[in-house]
Amino acid sequence: MQENNFPKLHNASWPGVVGKGPDSEPPVSLDTLIDLTANAEVDGVKFDGFDLFVSDPHMDIDSTDDGIKRMADKASAKNLEIGSLVAPVWAGTGGGSAMGTKAERDQFVTQVKKACIIGKKLRDIGVRPHGIIRIDSSVDPASWAADPVANTKLIAQTFREACDVAADYGESLAAEGEICWGGMHGWKTMINTLEEVDRPNIGFQADMAHTLLYLLGYNKPDERILPEDFKWEDRxxxxxxxxxxxxxxxxxxxxxHVAQNDGTVFGAGSHDKTGRHCLASDPNGKLDIAEDAGFWLRDENGILTKKFKHICWDGCMFPNEVMMQPKTWNDILAAMIKVRKQHGWYEAE
Known part of the structure; x- marks a missing residue:
């Protein structure tokens, strides 16, 4: 029997950028992260690719064709593919609130369009066989809560416009469920927003560390799933x-996103507190990574959904010292391999 070769195993580049900066640690360069990713190896298995943050200092959202080709060459040189792209939709990176002024919402859509242009060109070059464009609402839950109905409609309108633009480039948008984003900070609220968008190319990006906090009702107590007296020992x-x-x-x-969480929230730099990403080997991790990934990768009957061709490890806001250690990435790769062994499949390539 042939070993599973899908889903492909990707590392994320954005832990080198998110939560970094003047009020935190310096960013880690994309070249460094690509090297760490390419050098990781467990029993002869290596990462297949990386997901890309399309923003400085990793990649200019206004990259020329030559710049996009250089990025493709950078990946190919390390035998890596590029997967999902993060569109920089926040005010500090050229975007704006999805429920903000007309100008802010237009900036949001413009950033998505630029990411889609890059994504399509990477596909055309042949280095990006699969992946989505990742978005969020670019606004905090408290601002959303001032008028949930009207604000959800505004966010949905912005997302709709972004979806229509993405469709022109053959892209789908995935809204990441994080407790720090308004209109996305609870699981029912997230579904309500997605339903309001009503476009075939909108979906959800599930991150195991972030979605664990949905269970506890962080920032949306009325949507808590676990009982108030829940103890983590109660598996x-x-x-x-x-x-x-x-x-x-x-x-x-x-x-x-495959990830681990110790049941707490964490923020770094200018990033609001959200589900804390922990090392794959963290003894305080509350998830059985391989088993719990199956709840997302298999349907209620245990059948693989195969709805995406790659999965990505997210170690957002890891300290730089941790990211610079090869053991970190070997341990992460080992966890990813276990997920694929339990919930993967084989396809002829």
Missing amino acids: ETLKEGLKTLTAALRPWTIDF
Whole structure:
């Protein structure tokens, strides 16, 4: 029997940027992260690719064709493909709130369009066989809560416009469920926003560290799934909670991040507190990474959904010292391999 070769195993580049900067640690260069990714190896298995943050200092959102070709060459030189792209939709990176002024919402859509242009060109070059464009609402939950109905409609309108632009480039948009983004900070709220968008090329990006906080109702207590007196030692209750959560969100899921969480929130630099990403080997991790990934990758009957061709590890806001250690990436790769062994499949290539 042939070993599973899908989903492809990707590393994320944005931990070198997100939560870094003048009020935190310096960014880690993309070249460094690509080298760390390419050098990781476990029993002869290596990462297949990386997902890309399309923003300085990693990649200029206004890259020329030559700049895009250089990025493709950079990946190919290390035998890596490029997968999902993060569109820089936030005010500080040229975007704007998805429920803001007309100008801010136009800036949001413009950033998505620029990311889609880059994504299509990378596809045309042949270095990006699969992946989505990742977005969020670019606004905090408290601002959204001032008028949930009207603000959800505004966010949905912005997302609709972005979806229509993305469709012109053959791209789908995935909204990442993080407790720090308004209109996306609870699981029912997230579904409501996606339903309001009503476009075939909108979906959900599930991150195991972020979605764990949905179960606890962080920032949306009325959507809490686990009982108030829940104890992490109660693995069966946790699994039942994950079943409830994934049954609702799995049909929307078009992109997936493998991750670990210790049950707490964390923020760094200018990034608001969200589900804390932990090392794959963290003894305080609350998830059984390989087993719990299955709640997202298999349907309620245990059948693989195969809705995406790659999965990505997200180690957002890891300290630079941790990111510079080869062992970090070997441990992460080992966790990813376990996920693929349990929930992957084989395809002739």
